[in-house]
Amino acid sequence: MPLTSPRRSALADQVIAQLRAQITSGEWPVGSRIPTEPELVEQLGVARNTVREAVRALAHNGLLDIKQGSGTYVIATSELAGVMNRRFAGADPRHIAELRSALEAEAARLAARRRTEQDMAQLSTLLERRERAWESGAAESFVEADATLHMAVVAASHNEVLAELYADLSMVLRDFLRADVGDRLRPESYVDHARLVAAIRERDDVRAAAEASAHPFGCRFKDE
Secondary structure: OOOOOOOOOHHHHHHHHHHHHHHHOOOOOOOEOOHHHHHHHHHHOOHHHHHHHHHHHHHHOOOOOOEEEEEEEEOOOOHHHHHHHHOOOOOHHHHHHHHHHHHHHHHHHHHHHHOOOOHHHHHHHHHHHHHHHHHHHHHHHHHHHHHHHHHHHOOOOHHHHHHHHHHHHHHHHHHHHHHHHHHOOOHHHHHHHHEEEEEHHOOOOHHHHHHHOOOOOOOOOOOO
């Protein structure tokens, strides 16, 4: 929900809603820089102060990060995602790994039961993209490809609440995965997700859950 303030105008609330829509629709993805203040003034047809007020409100809510001299960047897709990102920024990596394992195990179990042919086509495409990203040796590309595949598994569960919760946590999970992977890909940390996708395809919910929970973050946070 947007910030509430008796001093904020209805026009500012409208601009906040418009900017939020740009973010939640994916038109301004996480990590991207939004248009400059003069560009927003021209696009929206409102005064500079109104734009500034809306941007500051969304920054306070955790969706935007205003970096002086650089621009304003999208850092979350919802207010809850922004709160989660701040709340768990200093969390124990093992605890984040365990949370991801729990969420993804249940999502994979449901996906094996409920997946559609369209889901399987998406999962197959994203699995191939993940494997190509690994072969390229580009760590950031692999992190993005891996995260996108896991998001698709959760989406295939067809549980909207689980999917929204996972999406709100996605930046936290991605940041910890990025920290685990580091700036280079290590052969010993590679985990093949083909078995996970195969279990979902074969509607084997027990095996799908086991595959999803077996390797939440490469190998660094497994119990010894």
